[in-house]
Amino acid sequence: MAYRVAVVGATGNVGREMLTVLSEREFPVAEIAAVASPRSTGSEVEFGETGTMLKVKNIEHFDFTGWDIALFAAGSAVAKDYALKAAAAGCVVIDNSSLFRMDPDVPLIVPEVNPDAITDYTKKNIIANPNCSTAQLVVALKPLHDAATIKRVVVATYQSVSGAGKGGMDELFEQSRAIFVGDPVEPKGFTKQIAFNVIPHIDVFLDDGSTKEEWKMVAETKKILDPKVKMSATCVRVPVFVGHSEAVNIEFADELSAEKAQEILREAPGIMLVDKREDGGYVTPVESAGDSATYISRVREDPTVDSGIALWCVSDNLRKGAALNAVQIAELLGRKHLQKA
Structure with missing residues (x-):
């Protein structure tokens, strides 16, 4: 069975990646629409590497009636205005x-982790894709949780600028160039200089001192895992x-050795274990870019607790953290649910 699929936000980083992943994975598409804001109307985007160019449609006038699936990659403001309209028209968002x-009536899905939760999509005809940093984390945690029951997780993220969209990528490029030629550097989207620097601040601060990005990771992991x-x-x-x-x-809660953890991770879905205790025997973001796997390296025992493991987790945030996970949800939906409707 083939499906009519709309990609909303098709001109952005994640929207373009969704089109690429749909093509790469040969998702059964009967018809596909690229949808975006009025300012992008009439422009063209490529459907993966098929050579097919899609003329962008204006979301303000797009009728979701008769469309099976809408992949939204346009932010919360657009989702607030149009996702419920699409869902009401019978299109699964x-x-x-x-x-x-965090809506209790909307399943938050990572297919390798909680595929059965997708059945709740019928409550609102909406399925949520998790935060990019959460998606790769729960893929790594799930098989270990099944084996030894996780009590506690402490995570520090190193998140790329593409998580802040095209503007974030442009800012890093422009600041790096400015530093090399001796021009002044002025932060725009980021709170401080991002070139040759790190910033321990993503999204707004909350009353307890954490940021909203940190809260998202915690709340979403609990809901999914x-x-x-x-x-x-x-x-x-x-x-x-x-x-x-x-x-x-x-x-x-239960004993788990590093060797056993490596064995479990080696066989887990969506994970590629690259863990050689030698120079370069681990994965960095450069190697993960453009790939679909969640890479795990540096697996070792933590001697400060009775049973603990430390590890390094890397993934392309535009893929598993966004586009790939959304397409995997669509695949799961098509295999298990839509064909039965």
């Missing part, structure tokens, strides 16, 4: 924004164009 993630898991996150923006990295420390 897979939304990449944070708007619906297990509400009993205790967690602390520190989210940092780093001068990398694509690819989020995470240093993860995990405490378990």
Whole structure:
């Protein structure tokens, strides 16, 4: 069975990546529409590497009636205005924004982790895609949680500027060039200089001193994986164009050795274990860019707790953190649900 698919926000980084992933994975598309804001209307985007150019349609006039799936990659404001309209028209919305993630009537899905939760999509005809840093983390945690029950997670992220959109990537490029030629550097989208620097601040600050990005990681991990898991996150923006990295420390209820953890991760879906204890025997964001896997390296035991593991987790945030996960949700939806409707 083939589906009529609309990609909303098709001209942005994630929207373009969604089109690429749909093409690469040969998603059964009967018809595809590229939808974006009025300012992009009439421009063209390529459908993967098929050579097919799609003329962008104006979301303000787009009728979702008769469309099967809408992949939203346009932010919370657009989702607030149009996702509910699309869902009411009978189109299943897979939304990449944070708007619906904590809604109890909207499933928050990572297919390798909680595929069964997708059945709740019928409550609102909406499925939420998690935060980019959460998606790769729970892929790594799930098989270990199944094996030894996670009690506590402490994670520090190293998040690329593409997580802040095209503007973030442009700012890193422009600041780097300015520094090389001796021009002054003025922060725009970021709170401080991002070139040759790191910024321990993503999204707004909350009353408890954490940032909203950190809160998202904690709340979403609990919803997707297990509400009993205790967690602390520190989210940092780093001068990398694509690819989020995470240093993860995990405490378990049951004993788990590093060797056993490596064995489990080696066989886990969506994970590529690259863990050689030698120079270069690990994965960095540069190697992950353009790839679909969640890479795990530096697996070792933590001697400060009775049963603990530390590891390094890297993934292309535009893929598993956004576009790929959304398409995997659409694949799961098509296999298990839409064909039965």
